[in-house]
Amino acid sequence: MIEVTLTVSKQRVYDEVAKTTSYTGAKMQGDDSAYDRIFTTDSDRSMLERFWTEACNTTTEQLKRFIVEVSDNSEGNAIDLSRDYVVKLELSSSYDDNLTESVQASLFSFFVSVIVGKWFKFTNKDETDNYIADAVGMMNDVMAKIYYRKKPVRVAPVSQGE
Amino acid sequence: MAEAMPQRTEQEERNAGQEKRRVFSIKHNKDMAKDTITITLYKSELVYEVQNKTYLTGRSRQTGDNHEEVANMQANDDEENANQILRSLGNAFATLKTKLSEYLEESGTSANDAQMGGTGNLIVALKVPSNFNKATNDTLAAALHQYLVNTAIGDWFTITNKSDAEDYITLAAANLQQIREAMNKRVRPTRTNPTSAPTNGTSETSGNL
Numbered sequence: 576m577i578e579v580t581l582t583v584s585k586q587r588v589y590d591e592v593a594k595t596t597s598y599t600g601a602k603m604q605g606d607d608s609a610y611d612r613i614f615t616t617d618s619d620r621s622m623l624e625r626f627w628t629e630a631c632n633t634t635t636e637q638l639k640r641f642i643v644e645v646s647d648n649s650e651g652n653a654i655d656l657s658r659d660y661v662v663k664l665e666l667s668s669s670y671d672d673n674l675t676e677s678v679q680a681s682l683f684s685f686f687v688s689v690i691v692g693k694w695f696k697f698t699n700k701d702e703t704d705n706y707i708a709d710a711v712g713m714m715n716d717v718m719a720k721i722y723y724r725k726k727p728v729r730v731a732p733v734s735q736g737e
Numbered sequence: 738m739a740e741a742m743p744q745r746t747e748q749e750e751r752n753a754g755q756e757k758r759r760v761f762s763i764k765h766n767k768d769m770a771k772d773t774i775t776i777t778l779y780k781s782e783l784v785y786e787v788q789n790k791t792y793l794t795g796r797s798r799q800t801g802d803n804h805e806e807v808a809n810m811q812a813n814d815d816e817e818n819a820n821q822i823l824r825s826l827g828n829a830f831a832t833l834k835t836k837l838s839e840y841l842e843e844s845g846t847s848a849n850d851a852q853m854g855g856t857g858n859l860i861v862a863l864k865v866p867s868n869f870n871k872a873t874n875d876t877l878a879a880a881l882h883q884y885l886v887n888t889a890i891g892d893w894f895t896i897t898n899k900s901d902a903e904d905y906i907t908l909a910a911a912n913l914q915q916i917r918e919a920m921n922k923r924v925r926p927t928r929t930n931p932t933s934a935p936t937n938g939t940s941e942t943s944g945n946l
Contacts, residue, residue, distance in 0.1 A: 576815065669813040715802060722804035724795070724811045727788035732779035732858075 576665045577672060578643065581679055583634075583660040585627060588686045589615075592623065595691050599699065615694060620654055622697075626690040631660050633689070634682065637714060641665055641721065660686070669724040678720045685713035761878040771864045774871070776878045778859040778885065780826070786886045787822050788812050791893060794901060809897045819855060821896070822889055827853040829888035829909075833861070833881060836913060840864055840920065859885075863920075870922035877919040884912035 597614045615623060631648035641664040648660055692706030761782070764775035788811075795810035812818045830853075834841060840863040861881065891905035 667808070667813060667815050669811070669815075719804045722808035724792065724808055724813060726792055727785060727813065729785045729789070730781050732781050 576668055577670050578663060579666055579670070579672075579675055579678075580661065580663045581675075581682055583679075583683055583686050585659050586656045588627070588683065588690065589620075589623065589656070591683075591687045592690050592694070595687065596694065596698075599702065619694075623690060623694065624654055625650065626693040627686070629693070630686045630689040633714070634660065634685070635662070637718060638662060638664060638721070664721070666721060667724065669727075670721070671723055671725050674720040674723065678717055681713050681716040681720070685710050685717065688713055761882055763874045763878055770867050772867055772869060772871075774863045774865055774869075774874060774877075776861045776863070776874075776881060778861070778878070778882055780853075780855060780857055780859060783826055783859075783882065783885050783889070784819075784822060784855065786882075787826075787889045787893065788814075790886070790890055791897075794894075794898065798898070806898075810894070812893055820852065821893060823855055824852050825889035825892040826859075826885050828892075829885045830859055832888075833884060833916075836916065837861065837863065837920070865920075866923070868923045868926070870924045873919040873922045877916060880912045880915040880919060884909050884916065887912060 593615050600614045628648055628650050635642065635645055635648075642662060643665050644663040646659065646661040648658070688706045688710035692703055692710055695703040695706060761779065762777045764777075791810055791812040795807040798810065799807050812822055841861070842864055887905045887909035891902050891909055894902035894905060
């Protein structure tokens, strides 16, 4: 078995969510209030925190078959930006270690898409489904890589002096 | 000065190539009216073929969103996978011994149900009549190998991919038929011309007609 630890930085996810919502608000045409409504600020943090916790729970549910250890992401730890999502997995011996970076990146994108999608339910309904679909795609991508198996390797038998 | 390596003939090259691809080995021993054919089946080859076939099956069944199902089909070296495959191979080997029991001579007086290990070989020493047709040795060894592999895959797919399991169980039954056929092949008797007796005035009668 192969042990792999995945970490999703809460600070980086929130930064990315802020960037995405800011960009979406700024580019929206014909709606002067869009930027203020869509862009997530520090004052929206408690709401985002719930979305973060939901993303953590969904990820844990998806990965539960492989989990050896997972960080405490209950809502009681809200607003603490240093509390990243950290999960230690025990994967198959045929798992391809070269995919770990990519799994990590897809998982990060999953968190961002889920949080933005859920945030848009309140502020920008038209784009909610796209982000939720993106999130589903990202989690599918994570699972595809985790379940990927390297091809078996043949070891030629040593003939015994025949 | 180092001696030059003798050049291999075309036939030798072909034989060497065949030897590399073999997943078993065969030995002969002549003992009075019976011959002993020893067939060695390498566990590493058996396990590899099970893993490779289940790997290819899983890969060809991918639909883009059935990752877990595909991964479950693909047997690998993980403990729970290896245990299941080795147990199946062990069971299939025990069945083979029963089928071939009239050609086997084993003197053990005890047995147990411990799972066989993952290394080493499975050896079958068959006592066959002197007119057994040795041209079928390779067929026999290949069929023994295939029987074990197909049975193990049939068992594995019964758990992980029901729709393909029956095919492998049918293949294993066909392998048993091949084994039976190969075991029953005999060489035609050859006539040896009698040497003519020296003539010394007497004559040997050969019966009255």
